[in-house]
Amino acid sequence: MEPRENILLIRLKSIGDILFTLPAVHVVRENFPDAKLHFLVSKEHAPLLRGFLDVNEIILLDRATFRSKNIFAASAGIFQLLRRLRKQHFSLAIDFQGYGETEFLSWWSGAPQRLGNVYKNMRGWTYTETSSRDGKIHPAEGNLELLRRCGLRADRIRNEYILPADALAEARKFFATNHLNPEKPALFIQPFTSNPKKNWPLENFLELARHFHSRGAQIIFGGGPSERAAMEPARAAGFSISAGVPLLVTGGLMKLSTLTVGGDTGLLHLASAMGKRVVMLMKSNAAGMCHPFQHANWTLTPPAGKPVSEIQTNSVIEKCARAFADCEAEANGVNLPGSSQKK
Secondary structure, three states: OOOOOEEEEEOOOOHHHHHOOHHHHHHHHHHOOOOEEEEEEEHHHHHHHHHOOOOOEEEEEOHHHHHOOOHHHHHHHHHHHHHHHHHOOOOEEEEOOOOHHHHHHHHHOOOOEEEEEEOOOOOOOOOOEEEEOOOOOOHHHHHHHHHHHOOOOOOOOOOOOOOOHHHHHHHHHHHHHOOOOOOOOEEEEEOOOOOHHHOOOHHHHHHHHHHHHOOOOEEEEOOOHHHOHHHHHHHHOOOEEOOOOOHHHHHHHHHHOOEEEEEOOHHHHHHHHOOOEEEEEOOOOOOOOOOOOOOHHHEEOOOOOOOHHHOOHHHHHHHHHHHHHHHHHHHOOOOOOOOOOOO
């Protein structure tokens, strides 16, 4: 019996960009059903890969060690990684990142066939096949285009993130502890992004929360550990706060909620990949922007040239109300026009 073919996939960061490789990972699996897929990712984002069921093995890059002043630890870490990459005898490496260091790692892997996204003219020399980044298409579509250009079939496009059962169980515990009922309508609000310029004002989110809470919806405010203090106005208003729970537990909370609303952030892309309905507030949903994949209509944008903060609260309320209605219709078995996945 011949050994399984080993294929290396590379995307180090961040949450949204890693999720944008998911449709391409599905395509790789469909083209190589018997291969062992290895995914090289930064250590801090490794938990996210648990929902990539096509991936067989996760290879970690500990960037914190490399950034430390401990030269011996950093050297040991990089040599261990390089040795691990070489010993797998990869037949194919696909670099979705396209950075200089990831190009080097794909070359070092020894894979005779190396595919890579190219962002700068001076890069890409060590790839055997390349695709130049097209700023007019969605990043997830760009990853698919890389595979198509290199001869892989991409007949059926899927974007299916499977949340681990233990994360969903922890989310159910959070619901129970906070007297929330997963059988009733719930709105998960993710008010903060990685860039303050992409944030909608917290006071607007509070107004949105009060509106739907008064109409029977349960409210959860999510966020990272560093955002707990900023969440105090929401806590003082009596809303449940999940800031600081692990990433996949947040995924479980969004999975149990009816609708997730927030800015242009990776968590909303996670909800979308789980088949949940989202409303994303972003500056533009034009071609090439990072709207929910295959669902540009799940966004709300300000007037041209205006910041996200200029989006009117009434507009968000109306958008969310329509989304709630769509979710209820689908729960009752009504097929909505343009629906390509569960919401």
